Amino acid sequence: MADVVFTNVRILDGTGQNNPYTGSVLVRDNRIRQVGRSTAPIAPGSAAVIDGAGATLMPGMCEAHTHFSWNDAATLAAIQTMPLEEHVLWCAKVAKRYLQAGFTSCVGAACAKPRLDVVIRNAINAGQIPGPRYLAASQEITVLGALGDETLPHLPFPEFSFGVNVSGADEMRKAVRLFLKYGVDSIKLNLSGDNFTPQSPAETTWMLDEEVAAAMREVKIRGKRGVAHARSSESVKQALRHGIELIYHASFVDEEALDMLEAKKDEVFVAPGIAILYAMLYEAEPWGVTHAMACDMGYQIEWDAACVSLAKMHKRGIRVLPGGDYGFAFTPHCQNARDLEFFVKYLGFTPMEAIRCTTLYGGQVMKRPDDLGLVKEGYLADLMLVDGDPLANLSILRDPKRILAVMKDGVFAKAPEIAARRQWERAA
Numbered sequence: 001m002a003d004v005v006f007t008n009v010r011i012l013d014g015t016g017q018n019n020p021y022t023g024s025v026l027v028r029d030n031r032i033r034q035v036g037r038s039t040a041p042i043a044p045g046s047a048a049v050i051d052g053a054g055a056t057l058m059p060g061m062c063e064a065h066t067h068f069s070w071n072d073a074a075t076l077a078a079i080q081t082m083p084l085e086e087h088v089l090w091c092a093k094v095a096k097r098y099l100q101a102g103f104t105s106c107v108g109a110a111c112a113k114p115r116l117d118v119v120i121r122n123a124i125n126a127g128q129i130p131g132p133r134y135l136a137a138s139q140e141i142t143v144l145g146a147l148g149d150e151t152l153p154h155l156p157f158p159e160f161s162f163g164v165n166v167s168g169a170d171e172m173r174k175a176v177r178l179f180l181k182y183g184v185d186s187i188k189l190n191l192s193g194d195n196f197t198p199q200s201p202a203e204t205t206w207m208l209d210e211e212v213a214a215a216m217r218e219v220k221i222r223g224k225r226g227v228a229h230a231r232s233s234e235s236v237k238q239a240l241r242h243g244i245e246l247i248y249h250a251s252f253v254d255e256e257a258l259d260m261l262e263a264k265k266d267e268v269f270v271a272p273g274i275a276i277l278y279a280m281l282y283e284a285e286p287w288g289v290t291h292a293m294a295c296d297m298g299y300q301i302e303w304d305a306a307c308v309s310l311a312k313m314h315k316r317g318i319r320v321l322p323g324g325d326y327g328f329a330f331t332p333h334c335q336n337a338r339d340l341e342f343f344v345k346y347l348g349f350t351p352m353e354a355i356r357c358t359t360l361y362g363g364q365v366m367k368r369p370d371d372l373g374l375v376k377e378g379y380l381a382d383l384m385l386v387d388g389d390p391l392a393n394l395s396i397l398r399d400p401k402r403i404l405a406v407m408k409d410g411v412f413a414k415a416p417e418i419a420a421r422r423q424w425e426r427a428a
């Protein structure tokens with residue numbers, strides 16, 4: 001594989017500490033080998049030289065709460081009832097779209113059928129299909145009546161459900177062991193309810209401590225990760241008590257929950273997925289949810305609470321990451337970078353801090369804190385070339401026309417249209 005040199009680019013290194021500077025970056029094999037402040041290209045031998053013409057070169061982004069198998073439908077039932085064969089193809093297509101949108105890493109946050117995430121991750125890793133680096137999740141594990149229980153016990157096929165229902169520690173153990181046998185990277189537990197399912201609203205907490213403990217024992221034995229859907233304050237505390245590393249939503253947190261989060265801020269990540277709260281309030285009317293209906297469902301209360309909670313977390317140095325619950329009709333896939341705009345507009349982040357959440361913290365949540373998520377010598381060559389300055393306008397990060405190129409592991413997933421000059425050895 002020929003070396004690639006990006007020259008005449010504004011380097012945004014992803015640390016959140018350094019202002020962008022003009023320079024050049026040399027990629028050899030799958031690593032960043034050299035980062036220079038000179039505009040003169042580092043151009044050894046036969047490198048392919050990409051003249052960025054002043055575009056921004058930054059790390060590929062990380063989506064911390066991804067559901068490839070959500071199929072841009074308006075209901076959980078419509079996701080659940082997609083036939084398996086079509087569903088596999090859907091996930092493969094979506095994985096490719098994420099990569100081309102600049103997401104070179106995604107953290108699976110639950111899939112709609114048992115092995116969808118594992119199969120897609122394995123196919124990506126084997127080079128069978130294009131897609132981001134991916135951590136595969138289980139289905140949502142829930143309890144009867146809570147979020148994810150879509151069973152209809154009074155009808156034929158009563159067991160068919162979006163999430164997996166368990167009752168008691170034994171059933172939990174069995175479900176978790178089965179997903180671990182399939183090879184998931186994380187086990188997803190629905191600890192709280194959700195306003196999307198009015199029978200189990202966001203501030204309710206459903207799972208028993210003994211069920212969570214049984215799950216986390218199995219998870220830890222295999223060195224895997226526990227992740228939780230936790231909107232209520234009680235569920236956030238429950239997650240922390242049991243060693244869950246990645247907490248989704250955390251809309252409602254009291255002072256005790258904030259203190260517990262802060263005490264574990266080097267171990268724990270929060271990925272709130274706030275876009276769906278906003279979308280339900282203001283953008284879901286075409287799918288039959290008016291603003292008034294969304295307010296009745298509790299979304300205004302949750303949105304207000306989440307903005308306060310997440311701003312407090314950010315102030316306390318708790319890592320809040322973008323992404324989450326894209327893949328519904330009102331939050332379609334590949335608009336995920338919109339979260340960065342929300343972080344700035346509603347949560348008190350600077351644009352630089354928002355970007356750091358998807359770069360530096362992205363490498364950390366992908367369990368590669370030492371070589372992923374930065375433009376830095378020795379790091380994996382996961383890069384994106386952006387037309388414009390994301391610090392001045394974050395919305396360009398969700399505009400396909402402005403994403404000029406995406407590289408993952410040293411290979412272009414989206415090749416730059418900027419003509420690449422191949423420089424042959426001058427001695428010839």
Ligand SMILES: [Zn+2]
Pocket residue numbers: 065067109248273324325
């Ligand atoms: Zn989710």
